Amino acid sequence: MLRPLRSELYRMTRRLMPRVILGAMFGFGLVFYELIYTTVSQQLGLLRSGNAPSSVTGPGGTEAMIRQLEQTLQQLAPASIPELGVGLVAGLGTVLLIVYGPSHLGTEYGWGTLRTLLASGLSRRAFLATKLVSLLLFTVALTALGVVSVTAASYLVSLQAGFDTGGLDPARILSASWRTGYAFLPYTALTALIALWARSSGAGIAAGLVIFFVEGLATQLLISLNRDLVTVANLGISRNVASLSRLSVSVSGSTPESAGAPLPDQTQAALVLAAWIVAFIALAYWRLRSRDVTLA
Amino acid sequence: MPADVVLRTQGLVKRFGGLLAVDHLDLEVRRGEVVGLLGPNGAGKSTTIGMILGLVAPTAGRAEVVGLDVTTRREQALARVGAMLEVTSFYPYLAGRENLMAVAILRGGAAPTRVDPLLARLGLAQRAGSRFREYSLGMRQRLGIASTLLGDPAVVILDEPANGLDPAGQREIRDLIRELATEGRGVLLASHLLHEVEQVCDRVIVIQKGRKIVEGSLAEITHGGGGYAITIADAQRAAEVLRRVSGVTEVRLTERGVEVAAPPERGAELNRALAEERLFASAIVPRRSTLEDVFIELTEKGANDAPPAA
Numbered sequence: 001m002l003r004p005l006r007s008e009l010y011r012m013t014r015r016l017m018p019r020v021i022l023g024a025m026f027g028f029g030l031v032f033y034e035l036i037y038t039t040v041s042q043q044l045g046l047l048r049s050g051n052a053p054s055s056v057t058g059p060g061g062t063e064a065m066i067r068q069l070e071q072t073l074q075q076l077a078p079a080s081i082p083e084l085g086v087g088l089v090a091g092l093g094t095v096l097l098i099v100y101g102p103s104h105l106g107t108e109y110g111w112g113t114l115r116t117l118l119a120s121g122l123s124r125r126a127f128l129a130t131k132l133v134s135l136l137l138f139t140v141a142l143t144a145l146g147v148v149s150v151t152a153a154s155y156l157v158s159l160q161a162g163f164d165t166g167g168l169d170p171a172r173i174l175s176a177s178w179r180t181g182y183a184f185l186p187y188t189a190l191t192a193l194i195a196l197w198a199r200s201s202g203a204g205i206a207a208g209l210v211i212f213f214v215e216g217l218a219t220q221l222l223i224s225l226n227r228d229l230v231t232v233a234n235l236g237i238s239r240n241v242a243s244l245s246r247l248s249v250s251v252s253g254s255t256p257e258s259a260g261a262p263l264p265d266q267t268q269a270a271l272v273l274a275a276w277i278v279a280f281i282a283l284a285y286w287r288l289r290s291r292d293v294t295l296a
Numbered sequence: 297m298p299a300d301v302v303l304r305t306q307g308l309v310k311r312f313g314g315l316l317a318v319d320h321l322d323l324e325v326r327r328g329e330v331v332g333l334l335g336p337n338g339a340g341k342s343t344t345i346g347m348i349l350g351l352v353a354p355t356a357g358r359a360e361v362v363g364l365d366v367t368t369r370r371e372q373a374l375a376r377v378g379a380m381l382e383v384t385s386f387y388p389y390l391a392g393r394e395n396l397m398a399v400a401i402l403r404g405g406a407a408p409t410r411v412d413p414l415l416a417r418l419g420l421a422q423r424a425g426s427r428f429r430e431y432s433l434g435m436r437q438r439l440g441i442a443s444t445l446l447g448d449p450a451v452v453i454l455d456e457p458a459n460g461l462d463p464a465g466q467r468e469i470r471d472l473i474r475e476l477a478t479e480g481r482g483v484l485l486a487s488h489l490l491h492e493v494e495q496v497c498d499r500v501i502v503i504q505k506g507r508k509i510v511e512g513s514l515a516e517i518t519h520g521g522g523g524y525a526i527t528i529a530d531a532q533r534a535a536e537v538l539r540r541v542s543g544v545t546e547v548r549l550t551e552r553g554v555e556v557a558a559p560p561e562r563g564a565e566l567n568r569a570l571a572e573e574r575l576f577a578s579a580i581v582p583r584r585s586t587l588e589d590v591f592i593e594l595t596e597k598g599a600n601d602a603p604p605a606a
Binding site: 011121 | 343346349350351352353370371374375377379381383385386387388389390394397398399401402403404443447
């Protein structure tokens, strides 16, 4: 297992795509914080000087709008990293992993290198295990880099704005990061399964994006049709990911809602997602094992 | 399995749905021997190689490398095999050297130390730092051959190794294959280049529709390497006489007379046998039978046979 993993990491660290994705994650955090700060600061400036168009002020008047924008700015401070920062990492990270996961597996078919690896004595089980472990390591790196990026961005913006840079809670950031990283895994495993099944990176990416965006909408629709169907909806991926990604449970003790129905508690969410991950991996192994790797 | 047999298949069968791709194929490669695996397109060569390498699951039968079953002891068995497949596949974004290193790390042991010497041996040292995607077809083939030798294999399997090589490159590969056999490795060579097979192989196996249709040394397969085209008036009688001559393996009527498969030194004896029966040939022309002649004859004959039952 160690030799295949070393070989995989040797190749992975020399490939451009993982570096681009890690770079995108790092850059996105910095850019997003700066963008929010600049936009909100400009709006605040206009409102305070009385030069804002009436459409900007909203129904509560200028004062309410100013308070709302000031609260938004406060979210950029280090104390809010577990909510805003890690939330951004979760959103972008899922999409980036839906792109990278299938590519990590599917290109072995596209380039024909699966044959080279297997003909060199690598077993199918070791191949899949190596791919999954390396994807897991990449997920950890992506999450860590994302969190580092939003933390740095938060400090930079706070220094620019003169916010209080205290209140950073490493334990809460770590907890949020760990749950975000865990929530990445079902999508990563699913898209890897699709890429392996279809022997194509493109198929995995396309199907992964569709499932990511459509499943959430479908569960909302299901619940809106009949609230009793929330039990079924809670067996899917999106609501369990949403449950894990939210911090408010640990903060307020109340159960957060989505689509008008309570999200599953975090233990249940973790277990359901674990079941999905295991199912996707088992299916991928079964497909890989039962199929010939033809030479043509 | 005798000690000198490094690769053996026994009753190897592969069905793809209703198609019987490989039909009870037995083959052996011994230490220091180069065995040619020939057959027209779709004959089952690549599927056979796929089964030997554990890429394709056999429907029945088994493949062994140095006595190790490829299905049950795959990792140990394939550690002794170096294989270059028909389509050489490496990572396009890695340099040639990096590609070899990635395979060498996977193989472990002393393989990483062989990377640079192999690049030099295959004439790739100057371009070792270039990306695989920038390699010509010939360079890709050389890299594929280099990768087969990383694990110091007992068996080397080469599927069309001379594809894309210029004549000088083809000669180098032929020399290399002979060197590999001299080093005591068994080589299984699948190739469409019959002159290449003729020059390097000790033994040849011809398969058609998944079945072995002939196996033997080149001399055996080409009927001792030749025959005679005899121009004679009474071809029917001549054929009867010639069939009785020692060393004659086949007699065939032609438009001008008969064609005889016989070793080269039998010319005078054929002439004498005809003269004793008062049959006088107007010409006895030695005719060297090439592997290509035999291959085409065998495979055309095989193609006209009924297809194997699915």
